Amino acid sequence: MGGSGTLNRAAPFVDRLQAAGFDFFVGVPCSLVGPVIAELDRRGLYLPETREDAALGVAAGAYLGGRLPVVVMQNSGLGVSLNALGSLHLLYGIPCLLLVTWRGYRGEDAPEHLVMGRALPNLLDLFRIPHRAPGPETLEADVAWAAAEMRERRTPVALLIRPGLFA
Amino acid sequence: MTLADAVGLLAPRIPAGTICVHANGYVSRAGYAARDREECFYMIGSMGLAASIGLGLALARPDRRVLVLDGDGNVLMNPGALASIGAAAPPNLHHVCFDNGAHASTGGQRTISDRVRLEEVARACGYRWSGRVETLDAVTAEAFLAREGPAFLLVRIALGPPGPPGPRVPHAPEAMTARLRRALGAAT
Numbered sequence: 001m002g003g004s005g006t007l008n009r010a011a012p013f014v015d016r017l018q019a020a021g022f023d024f025f026v027g028v029p030c031s032l033v034g035p036v037i038a039e040l041d042r043r044g045l046y047l048p049e050t051r052e053d054a055a056l057g058v059a060a061g062a063y064l065g066g067r068l069p070v071v072v073m074q075n076s077g078l079g080v081s082l083n084a085l086g087s088l089h090l091l092y093g094i095p096c097l098l099l100v101t102w103r104g105y106r107g108e109d110a111p112e113h114l115v116m117g118r119a120l121p122n123l124l125d126l127f128r129i130p131h132r133a134p135g136p137e138t139l140e141a142d143v144a145w146a147a148a149e150m151r152e153r154r155t156p157v158a159l160l161i162r163p164g165l166f167a
Numbered sequence: 168m169t170l171a172d173a174v175g176l177l178a179p180r181i182p183a184g185t186i187c188v189h190a191n192g193y194v195s196r197a198g199y200a201a202r203d204r205e206e207c208f209y210m211i212g213s214m215g216l217a218a219s220i221g222l223g224l225a226l227a228r229p230d231r232r233v234l235v236l237d238g239d240g241n242v243l244m245n246p247g248a249l250a251s252i253g254a255a256a257p258p259n260l261h262h263v264c265f266d267n268g269a270h271a272s273t274g275g276q277r278t279i280s281d282r283v284r285l286e287e288v289a290r291a292c293g294y295r296w297s298g299r300v301e302t303l304d305a306v307t308a309e310a311f312l313a314r315e316g317p318a319f320l321l322v323r324i325a326l327g328p329p330g331p332p333g334p335r336v337p338h339a340p341e342a343m344t345a346r347l348r349r350a351l352g353a354a355t
Contacts, residue, residue, distance in 0.1 A: 024227065047226070047255070049219075050247030057216030058251070061188070061223020064208065064344065065231075066353030069223075087212025088220075093341040154341075 009136065010035035010166055014043065016140055017070060020147040022097060024062040026055045027072025032101035035166045037072060052077030056084040059096045068150075070097045075104070075116050075160075078123065085127055085156060095150040098158040102133065105162050124158055131158035136165065170197045170265055170324050171332040173303045174236070177263065178202040180308050185232040186224055186347070190217035190241040192272035193332050194265060198236055200333025205350040208343055209336040215245030218252060218262060225257035225316075228351060232259050234312075239266040239280035246288060252317050253293025260316040262289070267326040275326055289319035299323070 013036060025040050026047040040046035049055035052073040059069035073081070078100055088094065103109050104117015116123075124131045130149050134142040146157045170193055178201035181187065187207045189195040194217075195209040210217055221235035242249070242264050252260060264285055269275045290297040297319040300307055311320045338346075345355045 024223075026223075050250055051245070053213075053216065054219045054245055054247050054251060057213065057219025057245075057248070058223035058226075060216075061220040061225075062227040063223075064220070064347050064351070064353075065224045065227030066348065066351055067227045084213045084216060088210070088216060091212060091340045092344045094344055 009139070010039040013139060013143070013166070014039045016143045017097075020143050021068045022070050022147070024059065024067040024069040025072065026058045026062075026069065027099070028052050028055060028074065028077055029072070030074035030101040030103065032074075032103070032161050032163055032165070032167050033072055033099060036099070052081045053084040056081055056089065056096070060084075060088055060092070060094045063094050063096065068095075070099060072099045074101045075120050076113065078120070079116060082127070085129065089156050090127065090129075093154040095154050096156050097146050097150060098129070098156050099161055100158050101161045102163070120160065129156050129158055131160055133160040133162055134165065139165070168302045168322075168324050169328065169332070170194070170267065170271070171200065173265055173322050173324050174198055174201045174332075176303050176305065177308050180305065180312060181234060182232060182312065185234050186228070186351070188217050188221045188224065188233065188235045190214070190235075190237045192238065192240075192270075194236050194238050194241075195336055196331050196333040199336045205346045208347050209338070211336065211340065215241050215248070217241055218248035219245065221260060221262065222248065222252050222255060222257065225260040226255060229257070229259055231351070232261070233257075235260070235262045237262060237264045238271075239264060239268060239285065240270045240278050242285050243278055243280065243283070249289050249292040249294070249319075253289070256293060256295070256317055258295075258316045260318075261312060261314070262294075262317065262319045263311075264319065264321045265324050266321050267324045269326045271326060272331070286319055286321040294319045
């Protein structure tokens with residue numbers, strides 16, 4: 001759990017997402033984005049899904065219906081999501097913002113997170129999914145960057161959420 | 168009754184303007200062969216996600232009807248979608264599962280739908296209505312489509328005849344995205 005400084009970042013972050021046009025939020029939780037999900041839920045915006053690839057499917061449907069979706073997940077769920085990203089979003093030109101937590105960052109985490117933690121940026125590069133790992137001072141600019149990239153490229157774009165940013 | 172028979176019977180009874188999400192494999196081919204419209208979305212990958220895509224569409228567009236044309240292999244691959252649909256309970260979502268007990272497009276390998284009653288899973292997940300028919304007729308199809316959603320209908324079909332039930336969908340994937348969004352008035 002983060003201190004009050006990190007918890008206070010969730011509400012302005014969700015404000016930024018909404019200001020950038022994001023209007024559909026679905027995902028599977030991770031403790032690192034707990035405050036973000038709580039804030040989305042407080043605003044009645046969050047749809048809990050069962051699996052990360054199902055969340056991507058729902059997000060794709062929302063985009064087809066005219067919405068701009070965000071998918072929240074732990075990086076463990078990125079493994080589950082690769083086929084959806086490869087044969088749905090990237091194939092059909094369907095964008096979404098991926099908020100992917102970076103468990104296993106710098107190899108400092110529980111053992112189940114270390115392999116994916118090490119591979120995360122390379123995995124996104126292999127799939128040609130643009131990504132940034134915002135810090136507190138770049139969060140606002142990185143949301144704007146992600147929204148612009150998504151609109152221009154019509155592909156998923158990822159923000160990697162490191163420990164301490166929100167929790 | 169074959170997949171082509173069942174889809175051919177259903178297609179002309181789908182109300183105008185209904186968004187149709189077709190699962191990958193032979194369901195998409197049969198759907199395309201029966202009737203192609205701008206509101207038709209055909210998956211060529213991401214097996215299991217037709218129902219999830221349908222849920223996203225139904226929630227994003229409560230003003231439109233959404234019909235998911237699915238198969239038993241697809242539903243079994245992502246049964247969590249039944250739970251998500253039941254929980255969200257969009258009244259504008261109809262879900263048909265054509266059940267031949269097999270993965271037809273990969274050579275007819277058996278699924279486990281002969282032992283797992285998918286319509287009962289859907290009911291337990293909270294669909295407002297769920298049922299099963301051994302053959303689809305006009306009265307059943309029209310009554311189903313007139314129900315309040317989410318509604319699930321399992322239609323038993325025979326495996327076969329050999330070969331695909333229609334041509335590969337010729338539309339480029341990105342073109343299908345653009346035309347569906349255009350049909351729904353979204354920016355393209």
